[in-house]
Amino acid sequence: MTCPAPVKTAYRNMRFLITHSPTNASLQELKKNRVTTIVRICEAIYNIAILEKESIQVLDRITRFNCFIQ
Incomplete structure (x- = not known):
């Protein structure tokens, strides 16, 4: 699958x-782009532990949004 740039x-x-x-x-x-934080707005297809090991924080907006609409 080709992803947008x-x-x-x-x-x-x-x-x-x-x-x-x-x-x-x-x-x-x-x-390379010195990312420090990822805001997740879709289902994770990556290993969060690998990102955290590289000091990249992952914020989970899916959980917060689901709590809001229930």
């Missing part, structure tokens, strides 16, 4: 890298 954008002092759901194989791309 990552898009970089910025707002004030924050930089964002918008990507298709990251995979374990895309860790190098995240590190």
Whole structure:
């Protein structure tokens, strides 16, 4: 499956890298772009422990959204 290319954008002092759901194989791309936090808005298809080992924080918005709509 071909995924769209990552898009970089910025707002004030924050930089964002918008990507298709990251995979374990895309860790190098995240590190290259100095990603420190991932906001998960879809089901995880990656190993969160690997990201956390690389000091990348994973915020789970799915759980918070599901609690809100119930």
